[in-house]
Amino acid sequence: TQLLEQSPQFLSIQEGENLTVYCNSSSVFSSLQWYRQEPGEGPVLLVTVVTGGEVKKLKRLTFQFGDARKDSSLHITAAQPGDTGLYLCAGEPRFGGSQGNLIFGKGTKLSVKP
Amino acid sequence: EAGVAQSPRYKIIEKRQSVAFWCNPISGHATLYWYQQILGQGPKLLIQFQNNGVVDDSQLPKDRFSAERLKGVDSTLKIQPAKLEDSAVYLCASSNLVGVGYGYTFGSGTRLTVV
Numbered sequence: 586t587q588l589l590e591q592s593p594q595f596l597s598i599q600e601g602e603n604l605t606v607y608c609n610s611s612s613v614f615s616s617l618q619w620y621r622q623e624p625g626e627g628p629v630l631l632v633t634v635v636t637g638g639e640v641k642k643l644k645r646l647t648f649q650f651g652d653a654r655k656d657s658s659l660h661i662t663a664a665q666p667g668d669t670g671l672y673l674c675a676g677e678p679r680f681g682g683s684q685g686n687l688i689f690g691k692g693t694k695l696s697v698k699p
Numbered sequence: 700e701a702g703v704a705q706s707p708r709y710k711i712i713e714k715r716q717s718v719a720f721w722c723n724p725i726s727g728h729a730t731l732y733w734y735q736q737i738l739g740q741g742p743k744l745l746i747q748f749q750n751n752g753v754v755d756d757s758q759l760p761k762d763r764f765s766a767e768r769l770k771g772v773d774s775t776l777k778i779q780p781a782k783l784e785d786s787a788v789y790l791c792a793s794s795n796l797v798g799v800g801y802g803y804t805f806g807s808g809t810r811l812t813v814v
Binding site for chain 2: 628
């Protein structure tokens, strides 16, 4: 069974702080995606990383794909209340599964207090 | 472009009743997915369609769940009969390309409560 473990599960911080969320697996992924989900809504794609070691930046968010393509991290600089939400990582298995299928982690619930 | 439309937004039913959810993907998106998201967990794939054909339904509880995508556009997911553990948000997603790294567009989901 291919699993994606996210940590921490919950994170509550003050506005202006930095934070890092981790997504780890023992399996290799062809790609890894990060989504943000707000209450009552579906997940919204933030970024896709494909190449081992790849780093992508989206304003204050920095995403990194591990060299072995088994893990990823999301770093937020100077968090703002608008960053509050559930952050989900999702991987496309390199081996097994149908093309395009994603395996999701359980998510990290982030709360940024003003 | 219009997003993925789902209805209803909320549904409350008693166990052993039947329920159906509807999804209209983004126009032109060939691939459609149904995911189940139980509270506190990430989405779990139930079924993947490519046009009107099923690509993967290995995690669909076929004794009670069924799904169809007639004409390769909109799709319905049915549960008959419902169990308490089916309480979850049912998310529909679509994608216009299948390949490494193509993300999904999700609908807002249908929150099902089985009492």
